[in-house]
Amino acid sequence: MTATPAQPYSPLTRLRRGPTAARAAHLDSPARATRAALDTLTLMSLPLLIGVLTLPAAFAGGGTRRWFGGRAESQRAEAQAAKDAAAAAFYELDTAQRDLRISIDTITAVDDSPAARRAVTDFEALGRRIDEASGRYINAVDAHDLDRDDLEAAAANRARTELTAAKDQLGQVKQELDRFESGLGPLLGKAETQLARLAPAVERARQALLAASNALDAVRASGLRADALAARLAALGPELTKLNQGAGQHGVPQTLERATQVAREAEAIRAEAEQLPERAAEIDHRLVSLRTRAQALTTRAGQVDPVLSELRRRFSAACWQDLQQVPQQAGENVRQAETKLKEAQAARDAQRWPDATSLLSTVRALLNTTDEAVSAAGDRLRRLNAVQKDPQQEIDRTRFAIRDAQRLAMSGRSTPEPRHARPLDDAVARLDRAVTTLEGRHPDYWHFLTETEAVRQSVARVVGQIREERGTPGH
Known part of the structure; x- marks a missing residue:
């Protein structure tokens, strides 16, 4: 055996x-x-008996599932695999939504356009679909305990079906989210560009303010007050405070615009401060120069009366009547200029630079007007003397201009264009009429001179028109 x-x-x-x-x-x-x-x-004692009765469970490995057969365990494994896949889809969708939320926040922080607002609305609608898909997944997970010892094959199969459906819905929403994200490219790019500009723009504004402050300090050290520039710089203080508070409080576009404006104004203040010593020196120079010019014009204005006296004696009234008020007007202009010069000097002493500059411009305009009027009297006498001595020179000069224009009008043509020939013919007739004014006992030489000048101007306009039409450059 x-x-x-x-x-x-x-x-x-x-x-x-x-x-x-x-x-x-x-x-x-x-x-x-x-x-x-x-x-x-x-x-045997009672405790030992209780221990013996529980031995089968201990022999089974202590807490492990009971064996219900191959089909049940296979369904459990498939359900668990479906649960894992759904969990992966859930976390993938959640991560994508979080990343996209950052993009949306970036856009809304920078852009308030209709396209940006529409993107926010579409993202909120997507969020509702995400919540719906996520809720279905969570309910499926909560409804099925795949770790139960007595899980039946049918229950495991239902769990697998529901979890798979939840995973598919999560995947569909993820695809929608991806398509939505791909359409955000232009908006996001624009927003990121502005955000990338934000920090440098704010820093440029701060540096510009610092440079302006340093420039003002240097000007004051040289003895110039620069009160107006200091007031402009002080007015930028609240803007700097807002820049320091950041775009989170005031918005990215507004902060960018504010930084640009602050930098521009601070740069202007710095430039003006650095130019202030030179500006002061220029104003001092102009004060001296204009004062000297006013004195010279006073002397020249005193010479107008002798000129007018000669014009009255030798020429008809039409040649000098428009100059009668020149001496009086010249004297008045010079007196006004001297008064403005004193005001400009006071403004310079008080370092009111804009006022001083404005007053000096007024003085210059007054002296220019006076200079032209005083010069006109002498120039009138000179031209009248010349035409009285030899009027033919003025006639020949004008006829030459007319003939030159006529040759240009006929160049390459058998007959001139009527629009060119007519004004040239009128110029010839006008010159002939002007020549007749020289006849008589008291010729109006000034009328003759103004007429010949007007004829030459009209001829010059025709020449310019011809050259423009033919595309040829002028002489």
């Missing part, structure tokens, strides 16, 4: 084999064996 291999010893086998091998040798019948087993159990 072949010996039975020894079995591993355990409490369960000991209970089955009996308390001792010797005792079991006497149990030679089923009845005796039953009685021996009962005797043994009687002798």
Whole structure:
């Protein structure tokens, strides 16, 4: 008879084999064996009995699932795989939504255009679909405990179906989110560009303010007050405060615009401050120069009366009547200029630079007017002397201009264009009429001179028109 291999010893086998091998040798019948087993159990304490009754569970590995067969475990595994896939889709969608939220926040921080507002609305609608898909996933997870020991195959199959459907819906919403994100490219690019400009723009504004402040300090050290520039710089203080508070409080576009304006104004203040010593020196120079000019014009204005006297003596009234008021007007202009010069000097002493500059411009205009009037009297006498001595020179000069224009009008043509020929013919007739004014005892030489000048101007306009039409450059 072949010996039975020894079995591993355990409490369960000991209970089955009996308390001792010797005792079991006497149990030679089923009845005796039953009685021996009962005797043994009687002798055991109650705690030991409770332990023995729980031994099958301990033998199964302590807390592991019971084995329900291959189909149930296969369905459980498939359901768990569906759950893992749904979880991955859920976290992928959640991550994408968080990333896209950052993009939307970037756009809204910079852009308030209709396109940006529409993007926000569309993102909120997507968020509602994301919440719906996420809710379906969470409900499916909560509804099925795949770790239950007594999970049935049908329950595992239902869990797999619901989790797979939840995963598919999450995936569909993720595709919508991806398409939406791809359409945000232009808006996001514009927003990121502005954000990239923000920090440098703010820094430029701060540096410009610092440079302006340093320039003002240097000007004051030279003895110039620059009060107006200091007031302009002080007015930028609240703007700097807003820049320091940041775009989060005031908005990116507004902060960019503010930084640009502050930098521009501060740069202007700095430039004016640096130019202030030179400006002061220029004003001092102009004061001296205009004062000297006013004195010279006073002397020249005194010479107008002799000129007018000669004009009255030698020429008809038409040649000098318009110059009668020149001496009086010249004197008045010079007196006004001298008064303005005193005011300009006071403004310069008070370092009111804009006032001083404005007053000096007024003085210059007054002296220019006076200079022209005084010069006109002398120039009138000179021209009248010349035409009285030889009027033919003025006539020849004008006829030459007319003939030159006529040759140009006929160049390359058998007949001139009427629009060119007519004004040239009128110029010839006008010159002839002007020449006739020289006849008589008291010729109106001034009328003759103004007419010949007008004829030459009209001829010059025709020449310019011809050259423009033919595309040829002027002489």
